[in-house]
Amino acid sequence: MKKKTFxxxxxxxxxxxxxxxxxxEEPDGDFGSSPKDKTLNxxxxxxxxxxxxxxxxxxxERLLEFSARIIRLVDALxxxxxANHIAGQLLRCGTSPYGNHGEAEAAxxxxxxxxxxxxxxxELKESRRWLRLLEKTAMLSVPxxxxxxxxxxxxxxIFFASIRTAERNAK
Numbered sequence: 001m002k003k004k005t006f007x008x009x010x011x012x013x014x015x016x017x018x019x020x021x022x023x024x025e026e027p028d029g030d031f032g033s034s035p036k037d038k039t040l041n042x043x044x045x046x047x048x049x050x051x052x053x054x055x056x057x058x059x060x061e062r063l064l065e066f067s068a069r070i071i072r073l074v075d076a077l078x079x080x081x082x083a084n085h086i087a088g089q090l091l092r093c094g095t096s097p098y099g100n101h102g103e104a105e106a107a108x109x110x111x112x113x114x115x116x117x118x119x120x121x122x123e124l125k126e127s128r129r130w131l132r133l134l135e136k137t138a139m140l141s142v143p144x145x146x147x148x149x150x151x152x153x154x155x156x157x158i159f160f161a162s163i164r165t166a167e168r169n170a171k
Contacts, residue, residue, distance in 0.1 A: 059158065060105075063098040066155060069148050070094030070127070076140060083139050086130055093126040097155070114166050121159040128152045 074091050077083040097120040104120065107113035131152060135145045 060098075060101060062155070063101050066148075066151055067095040067098045069151070073134075073140070073145070073148060076144075077134075078139060080139075082137070086134060086137075086139075090127060090130040090134075093123045093130065096120075096123040097127075097159075110166065110170050114163060114170065117159055117163045117166065121156065121163060124152055124156045124159060128156065 070090060071094075074087045074094075077087050100116055100120045100123065104113055104116035107116055128149065131145055131149045134140060135142055135149065
């Protein structure tokens with residue numbers, strides 16, 4: 001009998017590919033991957049046949065990179081009262097999913113696992129709110145925020161689907 005694997009234990013893509021099979025790089029200044037990370041991702045490039053059969057996903061790495069991007073974004077905010085308030089809130093909720101995902105991996109029961117995934121989802125949704133506020137206040141340029149906001153949306157979808165699957169499997 002094949003052992004069931006929770007969605008949170010299944011890796012998720014960290015490298016994005018364009019239609020031609022090349023690594024898609026984000027524009028400079030969008031709080032994306034560092035140049036070193038982009039080089040590493042480009043070196044991981046494989047043929048389409050290999051990518052279809054040996055795709056490796058890693059949600060932990062994706063959450064780690066998301067947290068690092070949040071930190072870089074917060075550090076780029078101006079030193080004003082409003083920006084410092086938003087920075088503190090965003091720093092807490094934007095880095096929380098990484099730690100809570102680790103807690104989910106060490107869950108003591110399926111119920112505990114689902115609960116910790118829901119905490120990750122809640123923190124990601126809060127991050128989305130603060131990022132949207134930053135976008136609206138124009139403390140940083142919209143293109144700089146758009147990329148990380150898009151990643152937040154993707155992570156929300158991943159955690160929502162994982163929770164739904166885990167709840168369905170719990171029945």
